[in-house]
Amino acid sequence: MPLITVVDEATGVPSGPEWTMEIFEETVRLDELIRRRTFLEVAESGAQVDPEERTRVALEGFTRNRFVVLVDDRQVTALDEKVRLHAGSRVTFLKLVPLVGG
Numbered sequence: 001m002p003l004i005t006v007v008d009e010a011t012g013v014p015s016g017p018e019w020t021m022e023i024f025e026e027t028v029r030l031d032e033l034i035r036r037r038t039f040l041e042v043a044e045s046g047a048q049v050d051p052e053e054r055t056r057v058a059l060e061g062f063t064r065n066r067f068v069v070l071v072d073d074r075q076v077t078a079l080d081e082k083v084r085l086h087a088g089s090r091v092t093f094l095k096l097v098p099l100v101g102g
Helices: 030-045 051-063
Strands: 003-008 019-023 027-029 067-071 075-076 082-083 090-093
Touching: 003 027, 003 082, 027 030, 030 051, 030 067, 030 082, 051 067
Parallel strands: 003 090
Antiparallel strands: 003 019, 027 082, 067 075, 067 090
């Protein structure tokens, strides 16, 4: 099965953890991609966290512009947008940091 790379980043700081995810389809909606990434993070952390609640928080964060999602360096702007994935795709969750004094 094709593998994609998922990474967390924030401007001005080193990249966060990087995961590899298997994909089973060529296109997936952004909200579903966020859900899968959240479930993977919760599973790998071993924390006693409700993945459905974490997904809800993540989706809300996206709608409030707390982070953007880049797929192979292309920004995806809507949760219902279908994302094309292929073996080797890189999905970046880029946390947005407010400017000081702004």
